[in-house]
Amino acid sequence: MRTSIATVCLSGGLVEKLHACAAAGFDGVEIMDSDLVAAYESPEEIRALCARLGLRIDLFQPFRDFEGVDELTLLENLRRARAKFEVMQRLGTNMMLLCSNVATATVAEPEVAAEQLGRLADLAAEYGISIAYEALAWGKYVSDYRDAWRIVELADRANLGICLDSFHVLSRGHDPSGIEAIEPDKLFFLQLADAPAFDMDVLSWSRHHRLFPGEGSFDLTGFLSHVLLAGYRGPLSLEVFNDTFRQTDVQRTAAHALRSLRWLSDRTAARNGWEDLQIAVPQPPRAFDFVEIAGEDLAPVEDLLNKLGFSFGGGHRSKPVRLWRAGDAHVILNEQHRAPGTRLAGVGFVVEDAAAAAKRALAIGAPPAFRRTYEGEYPLPAVSAPDGTGVYWNSQSAADSWLVEFQGGESPTAQGNLQGVIDHINLAYPWQEFDEAVLFNTSALALDAAPSADLPGPRGLVRSQVMRTADGAVRLAMNLAPPTAPLQPRHVAVRVSDAIATARQAKGRGLSFLPIPANYYDDLDARFGLDPELIADLRALDLLYDRDESGAFIHFYTPMIGDVFFEIVERVGDYDGYGAANAPVRLAVQRSDGQ
Amino acid sequence: MRTSIATVCLSGGLVEKLHACAAAGFDGVEIMDSDLVAAYESPEEIRALCARLGLRIDLFQPFRDFEGVDELTLLENLRRARAKFEVMQRLGTNMMLLCSNVATATVAEPEVAAEQLGRLADLAAEYGISIAYEALAWGKYVSDYRDAWRIVELADRANLGICLDSFHVLSRGHDPSGIEAIEPDKLFFLQLADAPAFDMDVLSWSRHHRLFPGEGSFDLTGFLSHVLLAGYRGPLSLEVFNDTFRQTDVQRTAAHALRSLRWLSDRTAARNGWEDLQIAVPQPPRAFDFVEIAGEDLAPVEDLLNKLGFSFGGGHRSKPVRLWRAGDAHVILNEQHRAPGTRLAGVGFVVEDAAAAAKRALAIGAPPAFRRTYEGEYPLPAVSAPDGTGVYWNSQSAADSWLVEFQGGESPTAQGNLQGVIDHINLAYPWQEFDEAVLFNTSALALDAAPSADLPGPRGLVRSQVMRTADGAVRLAMNLAPPTAPLQPRHVAVRVSDAIATARQAKGRGLSFLPIPANYYDDLDARFGLDPELIADLRALDLLYDRDESGAFIHFYTPMIGDVFFEIVERVGDYDGYGAANAPVRLAVQRSDGQ
Known part of the structure; x- marks a missing residue:
């Protein structure tokens, strides 16, 4: 036409x-x-x-x-x-x-x-x-x-x-x-x-x-x-x-x-x-394959992942790229890029047909992503999102494809190593680029838009729009920052089975989280009338909590490194949200933290 | 309370x-x-x-x-x-x-x-x-x-x-x-x-x-x-x-x-x-007293005003301040300020009771404006508008008050000298400051808000809001620029009885106006079916035209000097607008002009 x-x-x-x-x-x-x-x-x-x-x-x-x-x-x-x-x-x-x-x-x-x-x-x-x-x-x-x-x-x-x-x-x-x-x-x-x-x-x-x-x-x-x-x-x-x-x-x-x-x-x-x-059949992702964080010196990210309980998955055999993992949550640290700062550079998805997904995205007009592949490496078809983030598709599991390129890692299932999956990725956009990103996520990634919400932050309202698969296996939480506010950092949320234990272990290893105000716990108690022991744990560990008719949500945020941080989340029962009620506290606290 | x-x-x-x-x-x-x-x-x-x-x-x-x-x-x-x-x-x-x-x-x-x-x-x-x-x-x-x-x-x-x-x-x-x-x-x-x-x-x-x-x-x-x-x-x-x-x-x-x-x-x-x-009785202005333009070197503004036909009103007896005038339109050029650039720094209004106007503005919370007054000078009570523009009130006519402080001017009524009044002042605001400015104009200046309009410009919609006295003697045309666009310049519109003659004389003195596209005149003819001689004059002189049920509007814009320019307007019959239909052309043309 x-x-x-x-x-x-x-x-x-x-x-x-x-x-x-x-x-x-x-x-x-x-x-x-x-x-x-x-x-x-x-x-x-x-x-x-x-x-x-x-x-x-x-x-x-x-x-x-x-x-x-x-x-x-x-x-x-x-x-x-x-x-x-x-x-x-x-x-x-x-x-x-x-x-x-x-x-x-x-x-x-x-x-x-x-x-x-x-x-x-x-x-x-x-x-x-x-x-x-x-x-x-x-x-x-x-x-x-x-x-x-x-x-x-x-x-x-x-x-x-x-x-x-x-x-x-x-x-x-x-x-x-x-x-x-x-x-x-x-x-x-x-x-x-x-x-x-x-x-x-x-x-x-x-x-x-x-x-x-x-x-x-x-x-x-x-x-x-x-x-x-x-x-x-x-x-x-x-x-x-x-x-x-x-x-x-x-x-x-x-x-x-x-x-x-x-x-x-x-x-x-x-x-x-x-x-x-028709161009090609849309390929809704079945799962996250990996996230890629790029920077000149990613040692602080390695330290953070180590303290969180991630295991070292090995170094890439031919590039300055290292893998960290918590079960199926793969974080690739890429020091090839010479641009300063630390940023979320790419996201990999597992789909039925990776070639068809890439073909479709290219036909819709996404620019191809340049990625150097060496002899014998597993090729992942890729495009660039409008904001430059690399998007990769894989028809195989990581274990059956690119994972073997990483050497010298520890056993990911060893005792004490965190087990989890990527629950969602939180992406912030300047207001001029938000609608464009929604379209990309709809058209190239075959995600659906959930209803959006406005979250009050100390620098203005933040519009939050989740794009996800029907089963919730892949979720992108998109934030639209107020025009005058600096762009928010992006973050990766890893879902674990016991956020309290994860937090306790990480604190034990010397990781300090974003400190949460005491008033927050008073309010939590007022709203939910929680078990005193649970409140005490949450308060002692700087954990956030939310609840709806279907279940509960326990989560915490790591400090920021460059433009990236991590969130650990636990979903209790069928809780399907993202702790939106806690976002104003997080935004206020990150700001007082000078961030 | x-x-x-x-x-x-x-x-x-x-x-x-x-x-x-x-x-x-x-x-x-x-x-x-x-x-x-x-x-x-x-x-x-x-x-x-x-x-x-x-x-x-x-x-x-x-x-x-x-x-x-x-x-x-x-x-x-x-x-x-x-x-x-x-x-x-x-x-x-x-x-x-x-x-x-x-x-x-x-x-x-x-x-x-x-x-x-x-x-x-x-x-x-x-x-x-x-x-x-x-x-x-x-x-x-x-x-x-x-x-x-x-x-x-x-x-x-x-x-x-x-x-x-x-x-x-x-x-x-x-x-x-x-x-x-x-x-x-x-x-x-x-x-x-x-x-x-x-x-x-x-x-x-x-x-x-x-x-x-x-x-x-x-x-x-x-x-x-x-x-x-x-x-x-x-x-x-x-x-x-x-x-x-x-x-x-x-x-x-x-x-x-x-x-x-x-x-x-x-x-x-x-x-x-x-x-x-009650604080004090509001004092709606009866007329503009003057506009003040400040800068390090205002010779280019003097050249422009001279070519437009303004007469030199003299130098101030104790300050590096000079007056130019076109009948009752007084433009004060102030080189006391050391900040670079050329900008609209102040506006004077004639009111019934200047002291009461200033008292009221101060009581409402406007900051007092600092203005050094020398021995024997006519004192004008003043405040600062939220954007820093000085606002002055005068209970007398200029001739009966501050005008005598300027010496060595030519006769303003000499043949060939332009006669006019300030018709309106056009003020641009960044979006964060617009509502505050509306409130200042309502509360401190006792102006009323006319309905606002959105004008399409090449960098986005410009919201235009006129605030005026009921009789139209004082009008401020406020523009709200799109967030991403650079702040627009401000301008002073001087009303004359014959804009075509003024334009012709100014061109004869070597002033070049903003050049208007030929397509504009074809469209003008399509819209209004104007007299061919009038269209020819407009086209030859780069003049803009508008018409409504009550009358017509002929106007043109000077080039910008720093952040200021002038507009010459003629109101035919009871035309009460500002040529809003022409604003998109002006905005587009000023942009192509690199401005």
């Missing part, structure tokens, strides 16, 4: 936007009138630039407040239209978007709107131009695509059809199945936008909070299915007004936008069994 | 918050339970710190989800309450806020809630504690203050009363006049918050978008009038959940918060004729 994007989705000037759309790989663009008006380049220059870049100008938009008016206003509107048709001719584009009248309409009758649209279409025909009529969700008399279609049917002009926009249909809760009743050759254009499930006025929702497909709550695969089943064969185009994307780097946003379209068309193809349109 | 503030309004840790509240001058605080829980300091330490700082702990809050439950849950809730009463005793505070149940209530009957609240009050009485019951706007069964009052009446305990929160009453559109029906000794506490007029779910609105009084759309003076007429004599307390204030400097936000309360109590006193509570 051809892909297109409205220039209003992107930041910057028109020429930059066009270059970014072409670089990302879009087939076409919708040129926003106001972007052209603010550009020094003439329509002829823009036309020639698009031709050189291989971008088709699919649509010129918007023309507003035309129909349902008195005759005098109509004549003035036809004059306005003629001037824009002349600009379109110079641009070399032949389709204009007409939004339903929101301001000047005084006549509600569809027959009048149809007659007036007919006159517009006839004028447009003199210029070889078609009109795609769109019902805006807040249109004065026409706010439902079915009403727009009725008017287009009544007008009955070959060059007059419908533009569908997923936002205008789904935000109003209109049933999209009626799209299939529209004649296929009257479906002139399709605009796609997702949005979060906000309960707010539809105009503000649309102007500020639209998202790319896969980042919001709309059922876009259902919507697109109806449109394609109706026979639409034009481009899939994005029209996303979003306060964030207006500010982010234009090249990066364009690449992000195209990934969202590829994901959507793939998912829609899968839903309908259209195999020829 | 005593003033108080909830610690949740501010960023940082509890100790920092308390210091900031005391420094700002608050009489008391509401301590948020979660702020205490996250603090290392014991309740006894917090109590002692508050005593030292002279802060009364007016309220401990919130206690949640208590009433309307089954007996087992009630017993558990009483246990929870007892634990918090013990903390409150240690803190030395004797009033607890109880929010109406949002989660666990299963019984709707007010009689049941009353019976259960009675039991809570009896337990609280053992600790000498009172309970202030508040109807949350999204409470499950109790979401209206009148229902909360009915329950409190039914329970009939001396230590059980009502907490009123302006947000919960006004956001639901409940009539606040019913407050006067509540017994005065049952009005235990009052929380005040303003909010913008959003049409969104009330919980998100409350959690993210509350504002300090004077910054939103609620009629808080009406609300507070009802509360005071009902006989409430407790503190006026602020409870404002706002994503921005959670991130801004705690000292600055606390000062800002107190200003909002002072403004509100003053305005309420004025509305009711309570003269003893």
